[in-house]
Amino acid sequence: MDPRQINIETIEAYFQGKLSPSEQQTLENEISSNPDLASEIDAYRKIFTGLDVLGNVSFKHKLEEWSEEWKSSDGEESMLIEAYLKDDLHPDLNSATEERIKSDPDFAKKVEQYKTIISGLNALESQEFKGKMKTWEAEKTAPSRQGVVIRPLFRRMAIAASFLLVVSIGLKWYATTNFGPNAVIEAAYFRPETGGTMGSEIPEDIQVVEKQFASAHDFMENQEYEMALEAFDNVLMSLDIADFPESRKDAIRDNTLYSIALAQIAMEEEPEEIQEQLNELISTTSDSFYKSKAEELLSKLDSFWFKLG
Incomplete structure (x- = not known):
């Protein structure tokens, strides 16, 4: 093979x-002796890897299938796999x-499922891929270089790039739709009993807390999360001084x-703060x-999908 005949089809x-x-x-000899070619080869490798791993599956079906399988996984296992890869x-x-x-x-x-997703995303996010996206159109009209020449099939690579972008958007969309903050809250939030009609026989301090509690949930339902946080903080402070029956106090x-x-x-606060809050509840x-x-x-907070969403 004449080194000058190296093109995108040869690389694939x-x-x-x-x-x-x-x-x-012949190609490996050229790669060893030509840093520019080696860099070009590496750029295409990332792109083809992303296309291969993401393009050979029914995307939405696979994501739904994996989501069900990963429901049984704990957060530590997800973190272990991510760190391993x-x-x-x-x-x-x-x-x-x-x-x-x-x-x-x-x-x-x-591990293989995780690798599929990560490798596809890495291909999209790589500087080599971003560089290719910027230069393909410019190279289309540029004169050929002397010596080893890469002649991309621009239509084909444009389709490939578009496909990878669509797949990435699909990944992001799936993660956001099913594991993003709004999806998590929609699945997890519920409004408990918040006092209802309270008669005059109810002590005033208890009425105050019940009204604060109901108001906090009103804010949650209206998606006014900053106000909800402030209202719930007030509830916790008031609980310490109100003379509640113990069972109701614990429930609130x-x-x-x-x-x-x-x-x-919902406010996308630091994961550590949210985890601390949940661990306090658990303990x-x-x-x-x-x-x-x-x-x-x-x-869910430890899952790959939540982090992506």
């Missing part, structure tokens, strides 16, 4: 292992994770801590319902 065939041994050797693990933990991949088919499957407190976490999610509540709801929220 190289990635797919379809070159003859002599053609492959990013080479952020300590060598000992990395080795242990690789052993688990070999021995645990379900875990191995999740548990729901208030839970609702504060939801308002924080102090005696109600298994609120404990499980808080644990479910923590799991």
Whole structure:
């Protein structure tokens, strides 16, 4: 193969292992001796990788299927897989994770699913890809270089780029629609009993707290989350001085801590603050319902999809 004949089709065939041994050797020799070509090859590798992993599945169906499978995963497992794929693990933990991949088919499957998504996104977000997007049109009318020349098939690569962008938008849309703050709140928020009609026989301090509690939920339902946070904070302070029956006091407190976490999610506050709020609820509540709801929220906060959304 004449090195001057290297073009996008040659590169794609190289990635797919379809070159003859002599053609492959010629190309690899050129890559070794030509830094510009090596950089170009690496740029295309990222693009083709993204297209391959994202283009060979029924996208929405796969995302829905994976979402169901990952509901049973805890947050620590998601973080472990993400750290493993990013080479952020300590060598000992990395080795242990690789052993688990070999021995645990379900875990191995999740790793592959995660890898599919991450590699596609990495391809889109890479500087090489962004550079290609900016230069393809300019190169279309530029004179050919001497020596090794890359002649992109511009129509084909434009379609490929558009496809990858659409897929990325699809990923973002899916994550936002199903795991973004609004979706999480819609699925998790509920308004409990907030006092109803209170007679004059109810002590005034209790009436004040009940009205604060109802007002806080009014703000939540109207999506006035900053006002809701302030109102729930007032509820917590008032609970400490009001002479509530213990069961009602606990119910209001548990729901208030839970609702504060939801308002924080809506306002996209720091994950650490939200996690601290939920962990406080988990460690102090005696109600298994609120404990499980808080644990479910923590799991969502740790998920890949929430972070993407």
